Amino acid sequence: MESYHIRGGTPLHGEYQVKGAKNAALPILAAALCRGGIHEIYGCPEIGDASVMMNILRALGADCRREGNCLVVDSRQLTSAAVPHSLMSMLRSSVFLMGSLLMRTGEAVICRPGGCNIGSRPIDIHIDGLRHLGYTVTEDAEKVVCSGRCRGGKYVLPYPSVGATENLMMAALSGEGLTVLENCAMEPEIMDLQGFLRNCGFHVYGAGTGTIAVLGGKGTSDAMYFIMEDRIEAATYLMALAGTGGEGMLTGVRGGLLGSVLQVLENMGCRIRSFQDRIELVSSGRLRSPGTVSTAPYPGFPTDCQPQLMTLAACAAGETQICEGVFENRFTHKKELMKMGANIETCGKNAIIKGVDGLQGAEVCARDLRGGAALVLAGLMAEKETVVTGIQHIERGYEELEKGLRQLGGNIEKKSERKTEKTEESAAEAGCISTDHGSGSCVSVLPHV
Numbered sequence: 001m002e003s004y005h006i007r008g009g010t011p012l013h014g015e016y017q018v019k020g021a022k023n024a025a026l027p028i029l030a031a032a033l034c035r036g037g038i039h040e041i042y043g044c045p046e047i048g049d050a051s052v053m054m055n056i057l058r059a060l061g062a063d064c065r066r067e068g069n070c071l072v073v074d075s076r077q078l079t080s081a082a083v084p085h086s087l088m089s090m091l092r093s094s095v096f097l098m099g100s101l102l103m104r105t106g107e108a109v110i111c112r113p114g115g116c117n118i119g120s121r122p123i124d125i126h127i128d129g130l131r132h133l134g135y136t137v138t139e140d141a142e143k144v145v146c147s148g149r150c151r152g153g154k155y156v157l158p159y160p161s162v163g164a165t166e167n168l169m170m171a172a173l174s175g176e177g178l179t180v181l182e183n184c185a186m187e188p189e190i191m192d193l194q195g196f197l198r199n200c201g202f203h204v205y206g207a208g209t210g211t212i213a214v215l216g217g218k219g220t221s222d223a224m225y226f227i228m229e230d231r232i233e234a235a236t237y238l239m240a241l242a243g244t245g246g247e248g249m250l251t252g253v254r255g256g257l258l259g260s261v262l263q264v265l266e267n268m269g270c271r272i273r274s275f276q277d278r279i280e281l282v283s284s285g286r287l288r289s290p291g292t293v294s295t296a297p298y299p300g301f302p303t304d305c306q307p308q309l310m311t312l313a314a315c316a317a318g319e320t321q322i323c324e325g326v327f328e329n330r331f332t333h334k335k336e337l338m339k340m341g342a343n344i345e346t347c348g349k350n351a352i353i354k355g356v357d358g359l360q361g362a363e364v365c366a367r368d369l370r371g372g373a374a375l376v377l378a379g380l381m382a383e384k385e386t387v388v389t390g391i392q393h394i395e396r397g398y399e400e401l402e403k404g405l406r407q408l409g410g411n412i413e414k415k416s417e418r419k420t421e422k423t424e425e426s427a428a429e430a431g432c433i434s435t436d437h438g439s440g441s442c443v444s445v446l447p448h449v
């Protein structure tokens, strides 16, 4: 049982170098199977989800090792096209293996990436898209079995799902001719996946726009690729600077990727200078409400920054309305923030936050990755000590968050507590850990964002 112990109230200041993007690294690791080769992937963050993805690749027969800042994936020999149950249910992003395994082997067997507590997260668009491309897909309550080759043509996604766009890009590579995907998600991480695939010698065009064209082919070379920066990690650090009344600079991040977030922070009173490779922020001290903020697919305000924004709004002068436009159940942090004194009311996908003068430290529990980050921010802003438990969720997607925040002057420490029956029971009661060990069910107990 590990937890963060945070003493809040200190304005953060200084410089932080943004790490590689989780949401680019995970599909790119899956894409390393599309062409059998020895691929070098640089800048992959050392996070829990990347370790699980590496274990999945190993289970499929690839050799995967970390050499410093580089992940080397040798995917020349695959021994299986079936993603093991136990690993699949640990990682929502394992769904990307459908596309890459189909491209490589003409078959893929996955179990359903389970429900989690930010929404039902079905994979119907992935499956519908694969069928339209010509694959045979059979599914039951537990498994999805896919086979065949892509026959090309056009598929219009009914919603710009990030994961479905990425999966279909990979699945379309097996086609004889041209496949056109329309109404695609436009997230920058999709451009990064395209960059990787092109580095392998595949022909993929248009990522970052609503229309992506994929020309079938086998690929021509081993890749050497640098993962893009993590714009959500960057936003989290910017919000930590803003919320604590601090000032600082993030390096290795293109300000242009964070337009909607920077706009909201400016509306809250922060002074921001955004450059090609860095962002500087000076907080106004007490922030003011940004009014109404709705999350939406890129370039809209990212749903992955909504929990952190709720923390800032909790102490901002005035009333903030947040509309969660992407997931149907993404306010799990609300109850915990209220334990710290926040005034928040939710109704469905809407939240109204009335800014209070300050938060007080409390023991709170992270129930998902970004909700957990929001609680860490709250701890940095609060008076007295905050203990955040359930940090395994946070570590799935942030590399050493506590070290980065300490580097900016935050008073945060990670502590380990020996697991006793009592601590395990109370954590399970609070929903911080699973008590469902290896039941064989595919329903995941960890939220996978």
Ligand code: UD1
Pocket (backbone or CB within 6 Å): 022, 023, 024, 026, 093, 119, 120, 121, 122, 123, 124, 125, 126, 127, 159, 160, 161, 162, 163, 164, 185, 189, 297, 303, 304, 326, 327, 328, 449
């Ligand atoms: C990705 C990101 C996640 C981010 C999300 C939205 C990765 C690894 N994860 O997740 O951090 O929060 O984009 O920006 O990149 N949907 C369906 N059917 C489908 C697929 C999606 O109904 O087949 C719905 C989902 O339930 C959700 C919405 O579409 O309500 C967005 O999901 P999607 O864009 O697919 O998100 P992910 O790819 O899972």
